[in-house]
Amino acid sequence: MLHLPSVRFCSVLPIPIYDQKSRIKLVIVGVALLIGAATVIYTNLLVQRLSEREQKQIDLYAKTQRYLINTEEESNVSFLYDEIIEANTTIPVIWADDSGYPLDAQNLPVPKGLSETARVSYLQQEMLKMKEQHPPIVIEIGGGVRNFIYYKESSLLTQLRFYPLVQLAIIGCLGVIAYFAFSYSRRAEQNRVWVGLAKETAHQLGTPLSSLVGWQAYLRESERFRGEPIVEELGKDIRRLEIITERFSNIGSVPVLKDENILRVTQNAISYLQSRVSRKVSFEIKTDLPTDTPAQVNIPLFDWVIENICKNAVDAMDGRGSITIHLRRPVRNKSQIAIDITDTGKGIPKSKLESVFLPGYTTKKRGWGLGLALAKRIIENYHKGRLFVKWSEVGRGTTFRVILNG
Ligand SMILES: Nc1ncnc2c1ncn2[C@@H]1O[C@H](COP(=O)(O)OP(=O)(O)OP(=O)(O)O)[C@@H](O)[C@H]1O
Ligand SMILES: [Mg+2]
Structure with a gap:
């Protein structure tokens, strides 16, 4: 199992939130009909x-x-x-x-x-x-x-015959416009919430973090703790907190994308995770790409995506199974890079393949339902790529595909 993050809270988001939403939608459509x-x-x-x-x-x-x-x-x-x-x-x-x-x-x-x-x-x-x-x-x-x-x-009668169709067409157009205007403003609002929360978190973490760095330097120099393993352990936690702060700070601003060696970046992310999950989970990276293939990524955010997808995979396999990461050029667009992450877990039912990306959707007792929503946001909004479930079969496993621009 992963050790990170070490502090978990019980989910406060009601699980059936999306069932309720689709019921409301059904009622609205019914009334409109x-x-x-x-x-x-x-x-x-x-x-x-x-x-x-x-x-x-x-x-x-x-x-x-x-x-x-x-x-x-x-x-x-x-x-x-x-x-x-x-x-x-x-x-x-x-x-x-x-x-x-x-x-x-x-x-x-x-x-x-x-x-x-x-x-x-x-x-x-x-x-x-x-x-x-x-x-x-x-x-x-x-x-x-x-x-x-x-x-x-009379032409009056003919017009009256077509009147309900014209009226319904106008109402339909107005409905479509209202729907798009509403979802646009909802998305803009969600963006503001994500960005605001991320900025605030990075900001809040910054102060105790710099104080911790100071404390570690002090302990390293002190007579009593010099050479003690506890000081180096503290250093690891500080590094972890720095990574988290960096991720939040990147989410809260316009992240810089760079041409990075995608194979090496993926290998680093996986080896970091591998050391933190149960030994009963095996990781394998496969690729047909040349070893120096570049892709446009922001490393802290990309690592976060890989971590979220792999954490879910580990959970879906109950801590025992294999995760295969396959990097290749997608068939349709050879300028892009596809990263397929396949697990041998419990799979996702067909009806939930889209819902797993909705914020708040979780099937776990202690889940927030934010991991995949965040990952999708990072890939699609910040990297202009795509994240979707490529394959899943209940009882056999799941493949998530991340598409990046090369
Ligand atoms: N590899 C997978 N296999 C099976 N189900 C999955 C897999 N990945 C995600 N899911 C399903 O999608 C849901 C949403 O995943 P997501 O990462 O968004 O939230 P979470 O893992 O439940 O909570 P959080 O990541 O916020 O701690 C999960 O609860 C799980 O039901
Ligand atoms: Mg998750």
């Missing part, structure tokens, strides 16, 4: 009513036309023309003769400036579309001659 469905149903009801009204209006229109054609007393009933025929300012209508020639049109946006032939062909095309919606109404005008009234639903 209900509102959407209610809007569509209500608008369809309105469309149906308006459609029935238009049908009645057109029937009355046709009856009036029939009456006007067959009546002798045109002057007495001319009000019918004004009140019913002219009053139809919404439903598009085409009046055509037996041969399908359009005689008159109402409420149609016939383009201006058309020649007579073009106008007729435009109206005939409209008649075809109208026929698809409703069969034309036949008007007997005497002597066996028949005329036809073609009509279609």
